[in-house]
């Protein structure tokens with residue numbers, strides 16, 4: 104039968120092997136849950152193995168030792184090699200496989216084609232007519248052209264209706280004139296816009312006969328296809344170094360009365376006729392599809408970032424020995440400390456939860472995408488609400504989890520050798536891009552307030568907000584049901600979300616009734632509204648986790664996931680319990696029950712801790728972390744890693760002669776006086 108944990112190898116650090124031998128489940132079968140099928144989990148490993156056999160695809164040196172220019176060049180070099188070998192080597196054939204290939208070979212710091220795949224191609228697929236697809240999409244898919252999605256401006260990102268870049272229709276020439284009239288109207292941030300791309304879908308405010316029709320998408324060629332020089336009337340460049348993600352050239356773009364043909368407006372759903380007649384799309388927000396595409400996939404991206412940092416932290420915690428629990432025994436693995444377990448295990452549960460919630464979200468997204476093809480838009484509002492809430496909650500909780508992982512590695516966590524700080528820097532961009540988190544929570548709140556209004560008017564609501572119409576218990580029964588019956592937990596989460604949604608609703612109504620204009624009342628309620636959105640979203644995540652565990656057939660996998668779910672429900676409930684204590688839904692005794700269940704859960708998770716993270720099957724190449732090495736041999740490799748520092752090239756640096764020696768000489772001279 105072999106070992107249940109598939110990472111066990113001869114020669115590994117005995118402390119990590121000891122952990123793996125305790126596994127109660129097959130880590131590769133667990134990977135099938137995480138990646139949604141055994142086939143997908145197998146393919147990931149096949150792809151990793153194929154990559155490991157190609158020497159040119161390995162990092163030239165650890166990425167933290169590269170300058171920004173070297174990072175950009177290294178990513179482009181690898182993209183070139185990958186493009187040559189993509190099909191013959193590993194036969195990569197879907198988005199998830201490409202994403203994995205990219206993570207292994209290039210990593211999260213970005214590459215010249217990052218936005219090309221993530222937004223440029225999806226926006227053309229969703230918004231281009233068949234004719235436009237022939238012109239640009241197929242060329243883009245073959246990588247004959249490289250594009251990006253240029254929407255955000257220096258002065259406006261969140262409020263799309265105030266974008267200053269204009270696209271004014273000139274009926275006489277059947278052209279749009281694209282113009283950035285001010286400094287703040289420059290496109291600012293789009294990924295790969297700076298140096299890599301030669302095309303962009305530019306989002307600009309459409310003006311016809313002096314009437315503002317709001318943001319619309321236009322295809323703009325930025326650079327000559329052969330020389331890569333910017334075309335006339337176009338100023339384009341890189342916006343400079345960022346907190347992380349520095350292999351990507353996020354850029355600026357100024358358009359100076361640039362003329363493009365009328366047929367460069369993406370017109371699958373919306374049209375401007377030759378005579379300037381505007382034909383509305385079936386749904387006003389269809390042109391926001393590229394953003395919804397990314398938001399729908401962000402749960403999985405964030406789960407991946409969180410899982411990466413936890414793999415590093417948990418593996419390291421299993422070989423790091425420091426201090427004693429029993430003074431008569433040797434120093435313990437730091438993973439034995441309850442505080443370490445409490446710091447890490449709930450985040451492991453969250454990473455699993457995000458990935459299960461992510462799978463449900465992608466399914467809904469695929470359905471809505473298909474519906475939209477035929478002009479059917481009924482589920483767009485549900486999808487927008489769901490992705491807005493999840494995007495905000497998941498990125499925020501991921502940020503918390505990664506930082507806990509870093510701190511759990513002590514001093515070495517602060518070194519780039521852990522690579523956690525880079526993962527953190529990349530991941531937290533997600534709190535901002537694709538809609539700043541507060542802004543998106545308030546989008547969900549609009550949907551929740553509509554549902555609350557309907558319930559108050561005696562109507563029944565269904566779907567994601569169905570629980571608002573369902574019967575509610577005055578008091579939670581959480582400590583009065585058999586173990587592993589999660590319904591009472593979920594009912595308590597429902598109660599908490601429902602109470603907060605109606606609290607926000609009542610506050611808003613009261614202000615409106617007192618005569619306050621809607622936008623002012625909304626602003627005065629907005630903290631309460633964002634709370635409602637967070638609680639609704641956290642309920643959805645818990646439900647998605649429970650649904651997945653319910654559906655698992657394999658006994659050992661189900662049992663292991665059940666333990667994680669139990670931890671998740673108790674930890675998350677403690678985190679939001681004040682809402683339920685406020686109205687007496689939970690009492691002090693029940694809080695004690697939840698706390699003791701949480702501590703019991705930590706103990707249950709402990710023997711499988713390394714196996715839970717191993718099940719993500721993240722190779723050393725993609726983790727890029729000395730602390731997170733699969734074999735556990737951290738210390739000797741930390742020393743080797745430090746040898747890469749350019750400061751170690753010579754024993755004495757020129758700064759010694761230049762500054763330090765004179766400083767010390769003069770100090771010595773002064774002390775002799």
Ligand SMILES: CCCCCCC/C=C/C(=O)SCCNC(=O)CCNC(=O)[C@H](O)C(C)(C)COP(=O)(O)OP(=O)(O)OC[C@H]1O[C@@H](n2cnc3c(N)ncnc32)[C@H](O)[C@@H]1OP(=O)(O)O
Pocket residue numbers: 211221252254255260261262263264294388391392394395397404483484487529535536537538539542546549550
């Ligand atoms: C690993 C690293 C990878 C890095 C890749 C990073 C790539 C990053 C790319 C980007 O960041 S691209 C730029 C992203 N920018 C944003 O996300 C901007 C955020 N702002 C918006 O999306 C919109 O401005 C807004 C906040 C949604 C508001 O839009 P608008 O002003 O037009 O609408 P409202 O008046 O607020 O709402 C009207 C109505 O429309 C509904 N609605 C809005 N969006 C959608 C949608 N996408 N689908 C369906 N419905 C939508 C909204 O709910 C309102 O409905 P009602 O309440 O009136 O019924």
Ligand SMILES: Cc1cc2nc3c(=O)[nH]c(=O)nc-3n(C[C@H](O)[C@H](O)[C@H](O)COP(=O)(O)OP(=O)(O)OC[C@H]3O[C@@H](n4cnc5c(N)ncnc54)[C@H](O)[C@@H]3O)c2cc1C
Pocket residue numbers: 218252253254255258259260261262291292293294348353532535536537538539540541542545
């Ligand atoms: C790494 C990264 C990659 C990016 N890639 C791209 C890209 O490829 N293409 C692209 O077009 N853009 C890109 N962006 C830009 C990104 O989408 C925007 O920065 C983002 O949407 C936030 O908009 P903003 O910068 O205008 O923030 P602001 O709106 O200025 O936010 C500032 C503060 O104001 C608050 N705020 C704003 N409006 C409201 C409101 N209505 N109610 C309450 N509070 C509000 C926010 O909550 C926040 O606290 C990227 C950004 C980053 C960081």
